[in-house]
Amino acid sequence: MFENSGESRTSLSEYGEFGLIDHLTRNFVITPENTLKGIGDDAAVLDFKDEKVVVTTDLLVEGVHFDLSYMPLKHLGYKAVMVNLSDLYAMNAKARQITVSIAVSNRFPVEALEELYSGIELAAKLYKVDVVGGDTSSSNSGMIISVTALGAAKEEEVVYRSGAKANDLLVVTGDLGAAYMGLQVLEREKQVFKVNPNSQPDLDPYTYLIERQLKPEARQDIPPLFKALDLHPTSMIDISDGLSSETIHLCKNSGTGVNLFEEKIPLDPAVISVCEEFKLDSTTIALSGGEDYELLFTIDQGDYDKIKGNPNFTVIGHMTEENEGRHLVTRANQKIELIARGWNAMKKEEGEGN
Ligand code: ADP
Numbered sequence: 001m002f003e004n005s006g007e008s009r010t011s012l013s014e015y016g017e018f019g020l021i022d023h024l025t026r027n028f029v030i031t032p033e034n035t036l037k038g039i040g041d042d043a044a045v046l047d048f049k050d051e052k053v054v055v056t057t058d059l060l061v062e063g064v065h066f067d068l069s070y071m072p073l074k075h076l077g078y079k080a081v082m083v084n085l086s087d088l089y090a091m092n093a094k095a096r097q098i099t100v101s102i103a104v105s106n107r108f109p110v111e112a113l114e115e116l117y118s119g120i121e122l123a124a125k126l127y128k129v130d131v132v133g134g135d136t137s138s139s140n141s142g143m144i145i146s147v148t149a150l151g152a153a154k155e156e157e158v159v160y161r162s163g164a165k166a167n168d169l170l171v172v173t174g175d176l177g178a179a180y181m182g183l184q185v186l187e188r189e190k191q192v193f194k195v196n197p198n199s200q201p202d203l204d205p206y207t208y209l210i211e212r213q214l215k216p217e218a219r220q221d222i223p224p225l226f227k228a229l230d231l232h233p234t235s236m237i238d239i240s241d242g243l244s245s246e247t248i249h250l251c252k253n254s255g256t257g258v259n260l261f262e263e264k265i266p267l268d269p270a271v272i273s274v275c276e277e278f279k280l281d282s283t284t285i286a287l288s289g290g291e292d293y294e295l296l297f298t299i300d301q302g303d304y305d306k307i308k309g310n311p312n313f314t315v316i317g318h319m320t321e322e323n324e325g326r327h328l329v330t331r332a333n334q335k336i337e338l339i340a341r342g343w344n345a346m347k348k349e350e351g352e353g354n
């Protein structure tokens with residue numbers, strides 16, 4: 001269906017490890033202000049001036065976190081960078097550098113790795129980060145990618161998961177559930193393709209959903225926007241697992257409860273219509289779908305005017321005292337307990353878990 005195209009297949013062995021690293025990393029440039037030495041020595045040398053260093057890492061395993069039958073390698077490279085940058089923005093930090101480590105079997109030709117690296121390169125360019133190192137290894141089975149991201153923030157700018165107080169407003173950026181529904185569409189097309197390899201899927205109606213799944217964008221615009229609005233969130237997290245589990249993380253780390261209002265959850269019209277098509281409840285998808293890479297944060301009520309009317313932000317609830325519990329307030333005005341069901345758990349329930 002989405003074969004990684006290209007006729008030529010150059011064997012990895014033609015390059016050798018060092019030749020391969022040189023080849024894949026030949027286009028990376030560094031920002032001299034932040035990076036004194038990038039790729040090419042025993043270690044990179046970075047300059048954070050008078051700011052604190054914020055660091056995060058993620059590991060992506062073929063068959064567990066991605067499926068190459070519908071994930072083009074260029075998108076995979078891009079997404080591997082995004083999931084890490086999203087964690088930096090969730091700390092209210094600026095992204096500065098990444099390292100990329102890969103393990104691949106020789107079933108992948110050099111051209112496949114070029115595709116992967118073109119996605120990494122594009123992400124690094126658009127998000128202004130330097131690729132300053134990595135490691136390359138062989139793998140006996142699938143592909144493994146590990147990205148580490150380094151960011152910078154003034155100490156007083158850093159936002160933790162732990163600062164929310166009762167009565168703070170709970171706010172989310174963008175809209176939710178689209179990436180999960182994009183995955184559902186891709187999984188469905190994969191099954192159709194297995195039965196009939198000549199079928200040409202019409203994916204036009206699902207463009208937004210599929211893009212959210214295959215080419216997520218981390219919210220690099222939000223930390224500078226907070227600065228411009230003179231807004232300091234009391235707590236923050238990025239939405240990788242689903243709104244309910246991230247909300248519960250903020251509550252647990254901050255020692256608060258929450259009231260989250262179902263009717264306030266921002267959904268794109270495409271999510272609503274495809275949920276109807278798949279006979280899924282859109283609230284459940286937003287709560288448990290995951291991979292949205294939006295930011296979820298709390299602000300003091302006194303700061304409400306700073307975000308009021310801003311299309312980037314939706315107030316979806318408020319924090320409460322811890323002993324009041326964590327609740328979803330439904331459209332029928334019923335209070336039900338908010339439970340964490342990450343998208344992995346959801347997949348298991350559907351009998352396709354890993
Ligand atoms: P070492 O033996 O010290 O691990 P390597 O030969 O693995 O050194 O790496 C040489 C240089 O290339 C280092 O700067 C390393 O960070 C970088 N590098 C290695 N693999 C990758 C990769 N897959 N992507 C980006 N940089 C890499």
Ligand code: MG
Binds near residue numbers: 134136
């Ligand atoms: Mg090495």
